[in-house]
Amino acid sequence: MLDFAILGLLSESPMHGYELRKELVTKLGSIRAAISYGSLYPTLRRLQAAGLITEAGQSDRGSEAVPALTSRRGRVVYKITAEGKERFAELIAQAGPETYDDAGFGVHFAFFARTDRATRLRILEGRRRRVEERREGMRDVLARAAERLDAYTLELQRHGLEAAEREVRWLEELIANERSGRAPDGAVKPRDENQGG
Amino acid sequence: MLDFAILGLLSESPMHGYELRKELVTKLGSIRAAISYGSLYPTLRRLQAAGLITEAGQSDRGSEAVPALTSRRGRVVYKITAEGKERFAELIAQAGPETYDDAGFGVHFAFFARTDRATRLRILEGRRRRVEERREGMRDVLARAAERLDAYTLELQRHGLEAAEREVRWLEELIANERSGRAPDGAVKPRDENQGG
DNA sequence: TTCGTCATGTAATGGGTTACATGATTAC
DNA sequence: GTAATCATGTAACCCATTACATGACGAA
Numbered sequence: 001m002l003d004f005a006i007l008g009l010l011s012e013s014p015m016h017g018y019e020l021r022k023e024l025v026t027k028l029g030s031i032r033a034a035i036s037y038g039s040l041y042p043t044l045r046r047l048q049a050a051g052l053i054t055e056a057g058q059s060d061r062g063s064e065a066v067p068a069l070t071s072r073r074g075r076v077v078y079k080i081t082a083e084g085k086e087r088f089a090e091l092i093a094q095a096g097p098e099t100y101d102d103a104g105f106g107v108h109f110a111f112f113a114r115t116d117r118a119t120r121l122r123i124l125e126g127r128r129r130r131v132e133e134r135r136e137g138m139r140d141v142l143a144r145a146a147e148r149l150d151a152y153t154l155e156l157q158r159h160g161l162e163a164a165e166r167e168v169r170w171l172e173e174l175i176a177n178e179r180s181g182r183a184p185d186g187a188v189k190p191r192d193e194n195q196g197g
Numbered sequence: 198m199l200d201f202a203i204l205g206l207l208s209e210s211p212m213h214g215y216e217l218r219k220e221l222v223t224k225l226g227s228i229r230a231a232i233s234y235g236s237l238y239p240t241l242r243r244l245q246a247a248g249l250i251t252e253a254g255q256s257d258r259g260s261e262a263v264p265a266l267t268s269r270r271g272r273v274v275y276k277i278t279a280e281g282k283e284r285f286a287e288l289i290a291q292a293g294p295e296t297y298d299d300a301g302f303g304v305h306f307a308f309f310a311r312t313d314r315a316t317r318l319r320i321l322e323g324r325r326r327r328v329e330e331r332r333e334g335m336r337d338v339l340a341r342a343a344e345r346l347d348a349y350t351l352e353l354q355r356h357g358l359e360a361a362e363r364e365v366r367w368l369e370e371l372i373a374n375e376r377s378g379r380a381p382d383g384a385v386k387p388r389d390e391n392q393g394g
Numbered sequence: 395t396t397c398g399t400c401a402t403g404t405a406a407t408g409g410g411t412t413a414c415a416t417g418a419t420t421a422c
Numbered sequence: 423g424t425a426a427t428c429a430t431g432t433a434a435c436c437c438a439t440t441a442c443a444t445g446a447c448g449a450a
Binding site: 025026027029030031106109110111112113134137138141145149150151152153154155156157159160161163166170174183184 | 222223224226227228303306307308309310331334335338342346347348349350351352353354356357358360363367371380381
């Protein structure tokens, strides 16, 4: 999941770890808390060791003046490699069971702008089915075990059920939009969805 | 979290692992998926080793002597001990930061029927604050970074924001009910109709 | 010079999962 | 007597967290 998100962000532009973490918040803030450094930095090293990302040096991207000379420590800017792009393309094309849970779905959705429509549809439909199953489970409990459950437990189930129903409706809308060729904001999408750097 | 839930369920009635897992689903199904056996059974052993639960011995199904030798398979019914009850009382009285995230809040809420009102209020208010912070974060992103984000990322944020707003309203209702001495099932509480479209 | 923020990193740990492996009970 | 389900258990792993530790750098 982290691999996926990092590759995705670095394929938009080179960044250092600290910055990456902030971008992760703006991109995935609605589906998970900020990633910890204890997770982020080892992951960057691992991706680098695997040849999927590489240190960019300081030349490409000057939002500000980069300190001319730093000794050992200092910001390390990473950029994605050709292999990394390949790997990201593989990940973004996946649409299996692991793509339907909260985390997997969220990350995939966050990169839907660079996912082809057929894959988007498969993911949305898989996710819908998954949420419908959860919804049915909760309906079952409410129908089957309501009497022996206390008021708070019931309220929790009702709230969960409502959230599931709402998500299913949301997904149906998104699916309908995909089928009719609209972006989620209702605008008709341009033919080419690739974005420049 | 598992410890908490297991102690809570076993303090209602003795159960074996498999049964416990099913009860966990009906009690916590709205906040997390079913627990795996690879997590459940080792936890039971650990709780037993810690003296918080103990084997209830004779089965409720009338099977007699336990085969003393090699394979001691078969259902193992556990019940809570006095120490376990104490521990559960400690856990249920907690209302700290760890009680405000999704998992912690959900489990605590599921046992609200056995939590005193002051603690319920502290937890609900702490949770509300936590969700409000998330909500503000998402509002911030939408206000600050909307232009440079694609339609799907924005839709994800909007959906997350809406969910957070909804949860805050739900919590406010619950808090108001607690303050006026009503249970969430509407026993005394005049409950609104489900809002329509 | 001390504080706050940016920035990177390691060690220990945690709380689970999946895959594997087997035994006991029930329905046919 | 066998298939399905109930029931328990272990080993290996995974993906992250917290706590700790260092260091650069600008501003008060």
